[in-house]
Amino acid sequence: MPRRCSVTDRSLVLRIGDHVHGFLRDLHDQGLRVPLPRRRVFLQAIEAVGPCDATDLYWIGASTLTMSREDLEVYSPTFERWFGAVATRPARDQESPDDETPVPHGKGGEAPFTAALGGQAGLEAGYSERERHPVFGPASxxxxxxxxxxxxxxxxxxPTVRSRRRRPGRRGPWIDLARICRESWRGHGEIVTLRRRNRPRxxxxxxxxxxxxxxxxxxxxxxxxxxxxxxxxxxxxxxxxxxxxxxxxxxxxxxxxxxxxxxxxxxxxxxxxxxxxxxxxxxxxxxxxxxxxxxxxxxxxxxxxxxxxxxxxxxxxxxxxxxxxxxxxxxxxxxxxxxxxxxxxxxxxxxxxxxxxxxxxxxxxxxxxxxxxxxxx
The missing domain is CATH 3.40.50.410 (von Willebrand factor, type A domain)
Structure with a gap:
């Protein structure tokens, strides 16, 4: 389970409250356009985790606001301007290492953001929700x-199934009275052919x-x-x-x-x-x-x-x-x-x-x- 600290730096709490929305606007201005659902997840994660320091806040944002290495290259300097410099990897709790959630890696030591996209070769399952316009080549x-x-x-x-509707047919268990009557008018009331209905497949x-x-x-x-x-x-x-x-x-x-x-x-x-x-x-x-x-x-x-x-x-x-x-x-x-x-x-x-x-x-x-x-x- 992820570690949860009991004491949060009060100055960090004040900075989050004062700067988080400006930080998100700055990300947008720098080219990282985060959709509203992911912004909501970011804010919910802050409330749920309760970051102890700026490093915790950095990794909460990195895991919810970015989806690729390119996104991270925009995110990191922007975060540093608003909240200060942080370590490149999340700190580990030395006293209880079993409670720490490890940083995920893709196949062959890929960064978690590449693994999230399914890897460069597209051979692994990911969880990215980033919108893209795929290009499908012509058929050979x-x-x-x-x-x-x-x-x-x-x-x-x-496979086929019997239709629920009855249709005119050469054979069938049902007499087609409407069709017989129409044809009898042309024959002065004489019934020449017994018409039937069935349920075709x-x-x-x-x-x-x-x-x-x-x-x-x-x-x-x-x-x-x-x-x-x-x-x-x-x-x-x-x-x-x-x-x-x-x-x-x-x-x-x-x-x-x-x-x-x-x-x-x-x-x-x-x-x-x-x-x-x-x-x-x-x-x-x-x-x-x-x-x-x-x-x-x-x-x-x-x-x-x-x-x-x-x-x-x-x-x-x-x-x-x-x-x-x-x-x-x-x-x-x-x-x-x-x-x-x-x-x-x-x-x-x-x-x-x-x-x-x-x-x-x-x-x-x-x-x-x-x-x-x-x-x-």
């Missing part, structure tokens, strides 16, 4: 060839939930192109992306050209290549009654590595409810393309019991192979 010739195959095969991969809804966080940025473009193919050839499809928030992207993906459709998402999906909050995003989906209707009885496909940060219980509860709502819940992850992969991370091991099938999908080619598997089933 091979991708376009696979997309044409997907459009041809996807219809056969989606129709495709189930398809719900695609696509992870666009930093750890998935090598695969997000391929997943979105797959979603574009699904929206173009299936009757009832809804597509959502999630990283640190939930975004509905069905309408932008209705554009005819795949490159234009995916490129338009750069102004819509503002949490791409950032942090990962799978449980919170899925719970936001389930908290919207309109979205829940989409999931009911649908083929639900989650395209994510399942690398959740923090408490995995919200993710476990959300995936469990999605499994109960939908017809089938499929989880496609790029990690499962490795034959040695085992779902032993906290997030995946928690939701594995609610998933109907776990498969490896890292690009359009592997997605096409899974579609072929669904057709055979």
């Amino acid at each position: 010739a091979e991708d376009r060839e696979v997309l044409s195959l997907l459009r041809r095969e996807l219809r056969g991969a989606v 129709r495709q189930r809804r398809v719900l695609l939930l696509i992870d666009v966080s930093g750890s998935m940025k090598q695969h997000s473009a391929g997943y979105l192109r797959f979603a574009h193919a699904a929206v173009g050839c299936l009757d009832r499809v809804e597509v959502f992306t999630f990283g640190t928030r939930l975004t509905r992207v069905t309408e932008p993906l209705r554009a005819r050209d795949v490159d234009a459709a995916v490129a338009s998402l750069s102004d819509v999906v503002l949490d791409a290549e950032g942090g990962t909050r799978i449980g919170v995003s899925l719970q936001e989906f389930l908290g919207n009654t309109r979205y829940v209707t989409v999931a009911r009885g649908a083929l639900v496909i989650v395209l994510s590595d399942g690398l959740e940060r923090g408490d995995c219980r919200p993710m476990q509860a959300a995936v469990r409810r999605l499994s109960l709502l939908g017809h089938r819940l499929l989880w496609w992850t790029p990690l499962a393309c490795d034959p040695a992969y085992r779902p032993v991370t906290r997030g995946m091991s928690a939701v594995l019991g609610s998933v109907d099938a776990l498969a490896g999908v890292r690009d359009l080619r592997t997605a096409y192979e899974q579609v072929q598997t669904l057709i055979r089933e």
Whole structure:
């Protein structure tokens, strides 16, 4: 647990009260534009932790107001002007080292701010909520060839269900009296053909939930192109992306050209290549009654590595409810393309019991192979 001091420097308390809002305005003027929610978290953290000295206050601000090394380069000199110089690392309590929260590091000794963004290579889960405009490159010739195959095969991969509405048909258990009467008028009251109605089969809804966080940025473009193919050839499809928030992207993906459709998402999906909050995003989906209707009885496909940060219980509860709502819940992850992969991370091991099938999908080619598997089933 983090250490909490019992005595706070009174002069620091006065400086915080007098200067904190001016300090935040100065950060904005220096180019570090902190959104209002993070400012609120900063103030709440000051109240909750009760900093003993300027070093404590520095690290409270660094952990809540900055999201990258560039942000820290602006934050540090600005903080020094308002509150004085501090140590480069938080002081450790020598008497009770077990109670001290260690400074987190990313893979290979990365600074915590780089790890928060998912690492420079985008191979790790992070928690950054910084808005950005991702750039999705054009589809290659091979991708376009696979997309044409997907459009041809996807219809056969989606399970069907009996429609609740009765339609005219050659056979069926119900007599179509209205149609018989209309035709009898033309035949002077004679019933020539006994017309019937039935409930034809129709495709189930398809719900695609696509992870666009930093750890998935090598695969997000391929997943979105797959979603574009699904929206173009299936009757009832809804597509959502999630990283640190939930975004509905069905309408932008209705554009005819795949490159234009995916490129338009750069102004819509503002949490791409950032942090990962799978449980919170899925719970936001389930908290919207309109979205829940989409999931009911649908083929639900989650395209994510399942690398959740923090408490995995919200993710476990959300995936469990999605499994109960939908017809089938499929989880496609790029990690499962490795034959040695085992779902032993906290997030995946928690939701594995609610998933109907776990498969490896890292690009359009592997997605096409899974579609072929669904057709055979």
